[in-house]
Amino acid sequence: MQLIKYPPRSEWDSILVRPSLDTASLFGLVQNILDDVRRNGDKAVFEYERKFDCVSLQSLKVSDKEIQQARQAVPEALKQAVYLAKRNIEMFHATQKRDFQKVETCPGVTCWQKASPIEKVGLYVPGGTAPLFSTVLMLALPARIAGCKEIILCSPPDKDGQIHPAILFAAETAGVTDIFKIGGVQAVASMAYGTESVPKVYKIFGPGNQYVTAAKQLVSLKDVAIDMPAGPSEVQVIADETANPAFVAADLLSQAEHGVDSQSMLVTTSEKLVFDVSEQIDIQLFDLPRREIAEKSLINSKIILFDTLRDVVDFTNAYAPEHLIIETKNYHEIAEQITNAGSVFLGHYTPESAGDYASGTNHTLPTNGYAKAYSGVNLDSFIKKITFQEITEDGIDRIGPAIEIMAATELLDAHKNAVTLRLRTGNRKSSNCK
């Protein structure tokens, strides 16, 4: 990790530069695959599965029998862990439901919002060596609570044409409607356009490699909504002299093992902690199976020493970390000043891992500074709000003259006319809501 001591604010911008992710160079290649799937449907998907996942599939859809076998293959202890995570994720996301109130903005003019679930959503879960079944829970459970009718899931099969049992079990447990053995760009295309096997959806969620990210970006331009733009994962730890250096080191490493482009940042006012944490990182790194990845990722990672809490807070809000762990004495005081972050972990016993799996919060979060403008996935991600308004004859008399003059100023006479025709003769000459 790079150690940066007391940087002046003029240098912050350069410290805050993240490992970049340029997907635009992939757009040509990715667009070709998207177009092919749009035109040729399942046939194209089968071919790309042969080409990219090296597997000849008989069917894209996972059968009931395969799901049943997965259920038997998953160890009981893991099942119990999934049930606990499910319980907590459901409990937290259920609190995000809300009521909408009607408001009479003017006598006879009533306005309100109604939440309506997105009818069809598609979830993408990457394959590879590690089965990210936790992401299945994080996406499918809120979709179910929101009331989405169709929740489909695509995940790449292994060379034997199988999806990892933990993913299938999590999907079944979380209420996914249909599961398809499709990976990469062809999965995004299938969900965006629909094929003979895969229903078209209205919004696509989930992580993926740079090809999947590029595909999601391209289809989001006009075909389908997506959860949020993606970037490499990251954590920032704020710690003071009360922090346990072993905990802090473990938290930084748990981010570093994600991928070589992950970023771990430690921001502190304690010079002693810098030394102790560095020592702990060396000790803990030694035993990690993903040591090589973590070591490379730590090259991108920084320890920044500041004089004041003000600097710590301002720097954090400028970085807008995906994950922020505050391991200080007065962590509530700092938390109140955080305006840009994805998910915040408070105190010495709240590791990021807790939110990654089982505290109840969502782990699909804005990276790359997107936390300045985006929320992480939450119940609202699966809902759209429709506005309604109902106006009486008295109501239109009251606001009509204002509408007429505004429409006329915008040179939209037909807009004006739609009001004029509805006004009663002898109506008020000017608007009045009081």
Place this chain on the structure above:
Amino acid sequence: MQLIKYPPRSEWDSILVRPSLDTASLFGLVQNILDDVRRNGDKAVFEYERKFDCVSLQSLKVSDKEIQQARQAVPEALKQAVYLAKRNIEMFHATQKRDFQKVETCPGVTCWQKASPIEKVGLYVPGGTAPLFSTVLMLALPARIAGCKEIILCSPPDKDGQIHPAILFAAETAGVTDIFKIGGVQAVASMAYGTESVPKVYKIFGPGNQYVTAAKQLVSLKDVAIDMPAGPSEVQVIADETANPAFVAADLLSQAEHGVDSQSMLVTTSEKLVFDVSEQIDIQLFDLPRREIAEKSLINSKIILFDTLRDVVDFTNAYAPEHLIIETKNYHEIAEQITNAGSVFLGHYTPESAGDYASGTNHTLPTNGYAKAYSGVNLDSFIKKITFQEITEDGIDRIGPAIEIMAATELLDAHKNAVTLRLRTGNRKSSNCK
């Protein structure tokens, strides 16, 4: 308007095809302008203003004196109308504030959300013949209520280097921080990257022509968030034999006058109404200043006659109209079944114009079927939700073992380790939240 009688469901897809908007062909040209402004800042912006808006500006920022002059130039009646609209828009959007509750998902594990305003937002308001000052109100007022600190506005100047007084007056009234005389792609670029004059923002809102749309799409790929993808405006009217044909015709025309690619749809179960509305359209068209635009737009527009209310509702949800006006006897009954729409206008005295200007609802809405996945602009558009979690020693003991087994299954040992280190010796062997 094209009349389509009792179409079978197999034909709906082709009826639902919208006038297309293909911005991808503009990406090359638009990207060059974006890159130029990113590299050369104000200098590039001044040049594009000369080139595209045919004006040599001394300064990009609108001065206090210009705002003062605008205030004097706006007629008192228009000011009063703007105040009324402001009042209603504020009242409705203020009801969208919400409280977030803390929830203990497991003893010792507390999770909550906090709303945090997007610090810097940029609004784009098109120029041209008609000054769309109503859009200023629709974007700036919710931004203010949300608590955004910097609300900047870009709008193209006329050949004399001026922005229409109504736009300046609305901006001042709504609490815009700074106004800039910049139009088109160079405006989007200025807000996305910042220049010497224009601060960089985190989210860009507002309508525009196809170049502005393409620019917003391109910067949204990795530089800044945008409100939503854009498409031509549209209205659908559901009417029955109780509807006033003059009202229905006026509502269809108020959409048609927007632009030649606008779409107006009438869906009804009454054959008599079809005849009466068509007659009224001919009568009302005659007097419209924007008659030529409306006539062209009506070519894209359709009247669809159905047998049953079930068909009417299903067709509407499949179309997902930006604006939906329900002019029937039992409009509440239909409204309850609407799952895909931007904004809905109920009854015979609720024209779309009311929501366009002064009922209180927002008029920045999802077009092009995006209402299946997107909400219109609302208070949440200016807010992101940060999640927090706080776990006690007892809490991590309770959920820790579940996290350990899930992390191990995902082959993320450092994630597991961050929990293991925190568990007390003699802790539970398995998780328990009850």
